[in-house]
Amino acid sequence: MKLRLLVLALFLANVFYALWAQGALAAWGLQPKAVHEPQWLAQQLQPQALALRQDSKLRQQAQRLNPTQCLLSPLLDTALAQKMEALAASNLPAGSWQSLPINTPGQWMLYMGRYPNEAALAKKRQELERLRISPIEAAPTEYQPGLSLGYFDNAEQAQAALSQMQARGVRNAQIVTLKAAVQGVHIRIDQATEAIRLELAKMRPVLQAQEFAPCS
Template identity: 35%
Template sequence: MLRLAVILLLLANAGYRAWSQGLLRPWGLAPEAQTEPQRMHQQIRPETLQILPPGPGTTAPTPTAQPVAASTASGQTPDASAECLRAGVFDEQQADALRTAAAGLPSGSWTLEPSLMPGRWMVYMGRFDDQDALDKKRTELRARKVDFDRAGGPWEPGLSLGRFSSEEAARRELQNLSSKGVRSARVIRERPESIGYTLRLPAVTDALRPQLAALRSALAGKTWRNCD
């Protein structure tokens, strides 16, 4: 019985395959054809179909106009005249003054960006007892063709024979000056390593520009520069 069932199943599959592929069409056994001619015959009175022009008050669809400029995250179109400005570097105390002065500016219009300020070393001569001693040393250095500058800050009255970003570089210069007859200079650390701050305004518009006057005193004499 099992063998007979297998034979009948094979015959049924072969018959279905022959029917589905149209091999039995001469005997009137085949699936209905779905070709375009068949569908054309299924149309009902195609000659009555008419294409009418647009009626009064109707217009052809037009593409949706795209915005000229993309909107910002706040939903406002960016100002083409806006520019990025920065000023600095400022120390911690100056940064606190800037935070207070900039509090009245629009939210998100400014940032104080921290950065590491390396220490600075100076080849230094001083302090001198009086102006005469200072002038005498200047004359001596000119005769030896050694460049110098004011030491500035707490190192006055004194002279700087060079400023360097590392102590090693400053000591090399001191050794070089010794070969020129400079004896009383020494290396000092003018400024320790610290955190500095840069004030950055990424989009200064014509509307924002007049408000920058409120920052003038807190800038401590530093000027605005372009971000790039």
């Protein structure tokens, strides 16, 4: 008898708990208290606050995989420059390259020397003064002991001056190139990607075994 009462009491207790937990007894003021966890709520992700960002490591990796480099062609003469410009226009991205004309004048000197000593140099200066040759100047340090009879911007002027000196009795004068003239065209690519470098490799036969080099 006692066992039956115990079983019945447990059954009724379970039924009561189930009704209480589900809020079925709220009308009689019997209901579980709402559980609030503000700390847990604060830790929840808020989708509206999320923003897409590019990882700097990914950018660096992309740059390593596809780096760019400034490249400069060798100095090209007019004919070769025209061929390379046509190839660049056809095979390289628009705006990725530019032609840089180079026109640096040279310098030539009408020179007499080197003399064995200062005495020989002084004697030659006196001979030139008797011939009324002007100007007579000391040659640059690397050409001492010697004399300069003038500096010229092109080889033709220097040759004409030499002919005049010889006509006036000057012997053993010679033309020395102090700085050669530089004329031609460079093709410059400021940001050469791997794809551009592959296209440049195809142009090597036109460059006659020359290659683009890093910009200095």
